[in-house]
Amino acid sequence: MSLIAARNSNSSLHLPRLILAGLLTGCASSTNLEVDVSQEFPTPLVVPSPVHMGIYISPEFEQYVYQEFENVPVKQKKKKKNKPKKKEAKKETPAQAAEQQEGDEEADGGKQEIAEKGSDAESSAKQTSANEPASVDSGTNPENAEATAARSAQSTQQEQAADNSEDAGDAKNKRKQRLKMRVALGEAQARMVRRVLPPVFQQASLLDSLEPENRPGDMDLYVVPEIKRLQYTTPRSTRTKVYEIWLQYDFVIYDNNDDVVTRWNLPCYGKTPSAMMTSQADALQAATQMALRDCGAAFSTGFSALPAVERWLQAREQRQRRAAQKVEGE
């Protein structure tokens, strides 16, 4: 009885709750992953396609960073106007006081649950928006693939600005944003493209820009890789002892007239058992490297079988045959 009364009147008993909340906040951590760029990609053992391919890696692709934020609810302080009620509760019988206390706790729990549900929904929405910089459609006109990169960088800045304004808004709603996951993938994926793609073609040239005057004259096609999406799962979310990562790329192949030959959507997958890894970052590192390796495998085994590429090669062969016949006729 005296304890119930004390709980209603003495605010010092909130201290254990605060300590517990502090401890729980301490448990939450963000993962910052710089994908190891020292990974060696083997040279693909494939018959090179009979094309001279240009490979253009945009600054956006090379500097790609995946970021995911989550909203963390901040516990609101109890309002002062509740105090008189509590004082009144003191005058009630102990049983009534206990009922009152239970009612308060239930109401608090309900509020917190709603806040948490809200934050989950916003977190998933935020995750989608974090993917958006990579999802910017470069369009079918390749004239401005570089402009796309600039647009994308601008949209990233706008998003960051939006994030800041959301932060300000969140302060009103007593929520704060926390970086949950950051994966700096750009350099590693650019390295994979530079290493794995050239041996797939009879001749390959790495392009510094897409300006026609900067391209080799005898180049048949050029490819521009774009990352569209990054997704991951951890043992905590799937209840399996596996870390998984999915990368979704678009390899946009253009001909020498800057017309799109094909937009090749390539999903890649990597996973690692958690048992062998010491930390979440290590496990995701290994899974990402497996996914990049998988992308290289998919590209090198699948390029020559692409229907659009096959059609393009056939058309070129016909053109060459007609030209040869014309020369013979003359």
Place this chain on the structure above:
Amino acid sequence: MMKLADRVRLLAVAVLALLSACTTTTIDEYRRDSVDLLADRSIAVLGRRHTSGAVTEPFVVSCIGKQIGKGKNAVQVYTESEFADRLYPWFEPRTAPLQLGRLKAMLAKPIIAEEVKKMGLQYIVWVDGKTVRGDSAGGISCSIGVGGAGCLGFGTWEDDGEYEVSVWDITQDQPVAELSASAEGTSYMPAVVVPLPLIARVKTSICNSLSRQINQMFPDA
């Protein structure tokens, strides 16, 4: 009088004996033909990881490879990473052949056949399976105070491992041998002030049993 080094060795042996709890391993073996490994030929030991659920532990695969490599009938063994790198991208999880027919179609490509010939590869040993945590019981509680910290309780859990091994001769249409191994191990963790884990080494037990069987298939090379 016992020397200090002897005492340390004795203590280490005692600790190791304590740390390995009981494990039961069962091996089923099916051998189609006699297996003769030709001189200067080699073996690759690979794990199956073709689906999300297939997560053969790298530890088991590398352990079997090492055991085959250093057995009485030691043969040249390619590790998983070395083999996958040399034949990249044909033995990645998405491209690795699941049947011998697919492998034969793959070897029909001259560029791959030439590399396999250079490697002197004759057998591929596929390891497929995993160890999962089974039932667990008991509990341990630990506390910390001004006077110190300590634990009290008893925990026990089971690990179940199920593995299948398929030995392919790249010149034949059928696997030359198939083995399956299952192992169960119960681990214990009594805790009186300090927790003392007695871990059942299920994966090591599986590795030792399977490599012994595989080594017996190959007569003196």
